[in-house]
Amino acid sequence: MNALRFFNKIQNRSLFWTKQKKKIGKYKIVAPGNITAKLEVPEYIKKPSYFSNGIPSEDVPNYPEIKNAGQIKCMRESCELAANILKNVGEFIEVGKTTDDIDVFVFHQCIKYNAYPSPLNYKNFPKSVCTSVNNVACHGIPDDRPLEDGDIINIDITIFYNGYHGDCSKTFLIGNVDTEGRDLVEATEICLKEAIQICKPGVLFRDIGACINQKAYNLGFQVIPCFIGHGIGHYFHGPPDIYHIGNNYPGRMEAGMTFTIEPILTQGSEMIEILEDEWTAVTVDNARTAQFEHTILITDYGADILTKVD
Template sequence: MVQEAEAGSGVEQLSCATCQQPAKLQCPRCLELSLEKDLAAFCSQECFKASWAEHKKLHKPSATEGWHYCTRRGQGRSLNMPDFKWTGELRPARIGPMRQIPDHIPKPDYYLGGYPTAEMESRQQHAVKLRTERDVAGIREACAIGRRVLDAAAAAVAPGVTTDEIDRVVGGVGAGVGVTWVAGGCVSVCTSINEVICHGIPDKRPLQQGDIINVDVSVYKAGYHGDLNETFVVGEVDAASRQLIRVTHDCLHKAIAICKPGTPYRDIGEVISKHAKAHGLSVVRTYCGHGIGDLFHCAPNVPHYAKNKAKGTMKVGEVFTIEPMVNQGSHRDKTWPDGWTAVTEDGRRSAQFEHTLLITPDGCEVLTARLPTSPPLWWEVEEGRQGQAQQLGAAANGAAADAS
């Protein structure tokens, strides 16, 4: 049975591990084992009892040895730093216990094992599906949730904040709206820092002044998926990193601008590569955009590099992602010992932006579009400051004219 939180314990500021409502109770066994407070917090005895089958696993010795390094695509853990020839300055930090998703939330077949059986056996791997109105409504809902959650993650990015904390924020929002996250075995989102191209695993490393970080949100809601990501600055960031982020963003939007019925999918890579190359940057070739809907990954395959061999032209009703990954140096990548985290081979920085699109009769609809309330990107902040300065200058000039 959970006990009342002690005054000043901080549990009143946490969310229930089961339903994400404000927590007022805490598991005494978790406290004895000095587990993370967010794992021990509950809003009621009912929520504690409902989660007991999974929660009690945290009390086993294997779960109380502290935070571990991730190995084998999130399915294994080690107390030792992996032995690897790191390409840059970043190192993996320890990760916490797997976050639990309440039993009542539907999950895809790859949720725990990692292998998408239905996806791999589907005809959609070879034939692009035209989405029905029902499909589009489901995908649109998943994308709308994804946008809200990515904005919440963006608002949490700051020096000193761990990527595990960002993952906790995202997981809390997801449980409240019946969402399963599909980033990987043990986390809610992918957080890719500096030289990490994609699939970075949230851990205990605090973000540092000058870092850049990509947050990738993938949602599974009521049988449909949504997928989007953005790259953010952490505090004051050097000019080369800011340019990398801005160019990558523009690569994506130049590609979106050509999306309409009849456009060959191979043309997306031409547009992206041309813009990246003009700024001395390279485009990753290992990872591509993809069809999305009732399956997470399906046809069409959407390469982001020039002279690719993508098949087919866009048709009304097709839904897919564009997600260019752009590097400061070589386009080639390496994979960390966890079998998941992809990094640049030369240790230089990488950025990425992603949207999910629906082809319409007149062009395309960006299902994951930014909102007026979305936290501003770095250049939007600077442009906002410049606009304010211009307004103040104009006001000052007007006042001086009136005085004369």
């Protein structure tokens, strides 16, 4: 069935159960809304290669990059700014604000600090931020839907600053979220934190997925497997691939590597579909999802969270 017609048919439902008859709470299913015109970035802002035609053309390494001190300094700066913009968004959002309002806010925050909003025109993505509400797993396009009491929303911020990308996301609670929604959000953040704690030189990349998958299972949730973390630097996406389930991805962590970890947990099935906009990923069973993301740096002794806000 056409995805938009499917949503229009069932969007008034509010109480769902998994195949195992587990109660997953009361919330609104999100359907695509109206999208406003793309905002124009001022000439003076330093831009990534894809800003005009949507096609990334940066020289991406074939293997996980070991960054030098200068590159790490740039990563710290871009990640700190991304994290602070995400913090500011958290203070801005409330019931009644649209996801397009969030996009405009993020855009102007980026411009204020001389940064480019990395998602804007990346492979033709039309907005400056991803806003994924309730049953939208990721890559939600900001539109005219107002946030409602009881929503959960993941806001994914990536900025391009001084030639380097910084990437982070958080799932926020809007108003009075039910117990099931709060449990999902809390579990997702726990999975991310525990995965970061195992990261240090010599650890296999695939150990991250094993850690997250087991913890999610123990907490009563599933990981959506088809979205992964990634290496990051002067390029938006590169090696290593960071899977959030059990996997056989090769390689070990080394000091100087930077990458994201960004698990998505769901209350229901792991199956998703992509809507006709070619970006928005939704759960097939309409279950809610939550996501948290940090960019980390592998150090000599462990991992430094570059997008952490004190």
